[in-house]
Amino acid sequence: MKLPSVLLLATALSLTAAGTPAIANELPPVPNAVVAAPGIVSGGRLGPGELAGVRDAGIRQVIDLTPDAETPDFDAATAVREAGLAYANLPLAGAKDLTPENVRRFDALLRDAERPVLVHCASGNRVGAMAALRAAWIEGRPAEEAIEVGRAWGLKGLEGEVRRRLEAAPAPASP
Numbered sequence: 503m504k505l506p507s508v509l510l511l512a513t514a515l516s517l518t519a520a521g522t523p524a525i526a527n528e529l530p531p532v533p534n535a536v537v538a539a540p541g542i543v544s545g546g547r548l549g550p551g552e553l554a555g556v557r558d559a560g561i562r563q564v565i566d567l568t569p570d571a572e573t574p575d576f577d578a579a580t581a582v583r584e585a586g587l588a589y590a591n592l593p594l595a596g597a598k599d600l601t602p603e604n605v606r607r608f609d610a611l612l613r614d615a616e617r618p619v620l621v622h623c624a625s626g627n628r629v630g631a632m633a634a635l636r637a638a639w640i641e642g643r644p645a646e647e648a649i650e651v652g653r654a655w656g657l658k659g660l661e662g663e664v665r666r667r668l669e670a671a672p673a674p675a676s677p
Contacts, residue, residue: 531555534626538633538655541617545656546625549576553585562587562616567608567623567632569593588616594628597663602639602671608632609640626656633657634664638672645672 529535533546548556548564556564564582566589582589590611594604612621621629634652637643643651645668652664 528559530559530561530620532620532622534656535620536626536654536656538621538629541619542612542615543618543620544626544629544633545620545622547573548578548582548620548622549573550581553581553587556620557585557587559618561618561620563619564589565611565615565619565621566591567594567621567628569595572624590615594623594632596628597631597660600631600635600660600663600667602635605632605635605639609636612636621655625658627658627660630655630657631660631664634661635667638668645669 529537530543530545531552532548535543535545538544543559543561547568548566564578564587566578566582568578568591570578570593579589579591592604592607592611594600612619623629630652633655634648634657637651638645638648641648645665648668649657649661649664652661657664
C-alpha cells in the first residue's frame with residue numbers, strides 16, 4: 503500500500519525528535535518527490551527553478567545520479583553549491599551502471615550525506631533501482647523486500663533489470 507505524501511511527511515517530521523534531521527515544512531519542488539527514508543527524499547530532475555524550494559524544504563545536500571550530458575545547459579554542481587547546499591554526483595546512464603561497485607558508492611554517499619538529503623535522477627527510477635540493490639546487496643534483505651524498498655524510492659521501469667541482477671547475484675556485495 504502506498505502511503506500519501508502527507509502521512510510520509512508527517513512521519514519524517516516526527517523523526518526529528520529522535521535525532522534524525524527531517525524535512526522542514528514540505529517536500530521539495532522536484533518531480534516525483536517522496537520521503538524515501540528518514541532524512542532522505544528521492545525525486546526526479548532538479549533544475550535551476552527548484553533550488554530555492556529545495557533549500558527552503560530543509561534539504562542540506564543533493565546527491566545527483568545523472569550524467570552531465572543529460573542536462574548540458576545546467577551545471578547542477580555549481581548551482582547547488584551556490585545555493586548553499588552540499589553536492590555529490592554518481593553518474594548513472596542507465597541499466598548498465600547498476601553494478602555492485604556503483605551500489606557500494608551509492609551506499610557510501612548516503613552514509614556520509616548531510617541530512618536531510620535529496621537523491622535524484624531524471625524521474626526517481628534510477629534512485630529506486632539503486633535503493634533496491636543496496637537493500638539486497640548491502641543490507642542483505644530478501645529480493646522481494648528489496649524491490650519494495652526500491653519502489654518506495656521511485657523504482658518503476660528498471661524493476662526488471664533490478665530483478666535480473668538480484669537473481670544473478672542475490673548475496674550481499676563484498677566491500
